[in-house]
Amino acid sequence: MDMPLDAQSDLDDEVLLVRFANGDRDAARALTLRLTPRVLAQATRMLRNRAEAEDVTQEAMLRLWKAAPDWRQGEAKVSTWLYRVASNLCIDRLRRAPQVALDAVPEPEDDAESAEERLQGDARMAALDAALAELPDRQRQAVILRHIEGLSNPDIAEIMDIGVEAVESLTARGKRKLAELLKGRRAELGYTDG
Template sequence: MHERNEPDADAALLARYAAGDPAAAALLAQRLGPRVYAQASRILGDATEAEDVTQDAMMRLWRVAPDWQTGQAKVTTWLYRVVANLCTDRLRKRPATSLDAIAEPADPAPSAAQHLQNVARADALQTALDTLPERQRMAVVLRHIEGLANPEIAAILDVGVEAVESLTARGKKALKGALAGQRDALGYDDE
């Protein structure tokens, strides 16, 4: 997700796919599949659902390929938006989950290696992300994990840039609060 200077690369591959080039599908899937999966995983917090969303989003990309107008939008922006909508649909179909029902991350053993500590931090963050309202969660994931700029996030979420700033600010504040109770899992000497 850190290839901002290649706005046309995905569109060019999509055009090749639409023209029948079999290699283009593999290249696009390798470039975009993991990004889509990462976004869906962070928003949904469920690997199986994230796989389904990834497959669904990529299928929509394949189907839109023949009608894709180069220059209308970045492929990644379009795809992020599809993923956001698919995730929203799934989140709204879920039964309401109380905060108490969200599993706490496992406590790391005192002798755990650094990579286990890192996994614990990632789990703690995911648990905290799961407590955020969906729009805040999407904005925070896109801004602070996927590394997108606010205008692109605004296009993905179909809101203004100011709304994105508000969503990310409130999301970060809520995350800091949710993570406060997990200092042991985080392993930081937070003063």
């Protein structure tokens, strides 16, 4: 029996996935509405290309729906599994894609209210994107998942198929490198002390 979407919003991801596997289309809609924006954000940050990120997100969600009937409860969190699938799809695309000059990457979209705020936000995002692009792939992935997506170190370890200590090391080295790359640009990027 299908439940209204608002009644499903309190259900755990795994419960929704099992309900979808048992024919509950509203559960699929609720899970899609919950997970798609997060996966799309992750893929967009990794690929720095909205269209490619949308393709990856769609493919990751399709893989989730295909895995639903065989989902083994309690083995992995649905969101962690999905982040890992999306990460792997992004890495595959990055390996196949020709390298593009940073100037050829479009500026990220920003919903800031004023032109000045929008320009400042664009400058900050461009600086962060450029600095992230300088990191080795594994460091960039760990930093994005930890500090931009807000995932825990154990979840990141599962996604990247490494130990928690390796995640901590990757994120620490990545943060140090980002700080080094962005050092001296605080005033330029509109940050003031105090």
